[in-house]
Amino acid sequence: MKPKLYYILVFILLLGCQNETNLTFESLVFENETCADCPEVSIAIPKALGLTKISKTINNALEEELISLLSFDEEIEVNSVDDALQSFKNGYLELQQLYDDEPTGWEATIEGSISYEDSNFITIALDSYLFTGGAHGYASKRFLNFDKRKGIELDNSALFKNVADFRTFAEEMFRQKEDIPKDKSINYTGFMFEQDSFYLPENIGFTPKGLKLLYNPYEVASYADGAIELLLPHREVKKYLNKKP
Incomplete structure (x- = not known):
């Protein structure tokens, strides 16, 4: 050969x-x-x-x-x-x-x-x-x-190099998606975040299109609003992850 x-x-x-x-x-x-x-x-x-x-x-x-x-x-x-x-x-x-x-x-x-x-x-x-x-x-x-x-x-915290850094980024993306002004409360448009402060959902998971943040009914909104989702593309979240998908 x-x-x-x-x-x-x-x-x-x-x-x-x-x-x-x-x-x-x-x-x-x-x-x-x-x-x-x-x-x-x-x-x-x-x-x-x-x-x-x-x-x-x-x-x-x-x-x-x-x-x-x-x-x-x-x-x-x-x-x-x-x-x-x-x-x-x-x-x-x-x-x-x-x-x-x-x-x-x-x-x-x-x-x-x-x-x-x-x-x-x-x-x-x-x-x-x-x-x-x-x-x-x-x-x-x-x-x-x-x-x-x-x-x-x-655990969700184990996914990230620094949870606080990712939370800041996620809030920025969440505000953009939901049209919440930067200088207004996170509940300005009717959400029900406790203590009027943004926090990550209990459910965070990978999908083919990116990292999905999912708030189930009642978590930050009423039942009638259904689940609230935020999909972050892989290219935007990879720098926050402990291991890159």
Whole structure:
């Protein structure tokens, strides 16, 4: 084999290895039993395959989120998604016993998807809708960010070199998007930031188009306003990140 051809083949092989950095997932589906006295439950989330640390971390984090969303019966110790489904059902049945004239059943719809992935990060978006009586249900989105190399879930603060610097930048971009003058209160146009001061949302996650800041309903605005989003392009936020996507 000629040396030049050999190096070309090695380069192609290395390039192929670099492109095979994405994790492998399968769909994991949970559904409650179908009966007249059962709430409607539909859950579909990605399950990371393999025995790596990052796969275990992702699967455990998603299970914890489902347990948190579905746990309603304090008398049951909830250690698994199946326990959480039973807890959700028990919560509904208990309410039916107290208010037997309640005509509307409970509902839980939860869907997970890969929002973004590169060699360093993976972000999973968890969309949920829960109705447990009242005038309307509650829809929300949860971003879960992970460091693939370390195999750990990341708090929002761990995404940035300096959170204060990023918050200042994010407020500037938020004011531009929402037409809030620099010399006016952040609540000038009707937002409801506590203490009249801008703060980052609980949910921050990567998407193909950039870093998304998402305030779920009630977080800084009324339910009628829905979720408030701010999408910052990758090129504008990369200087604030600990690792560049």
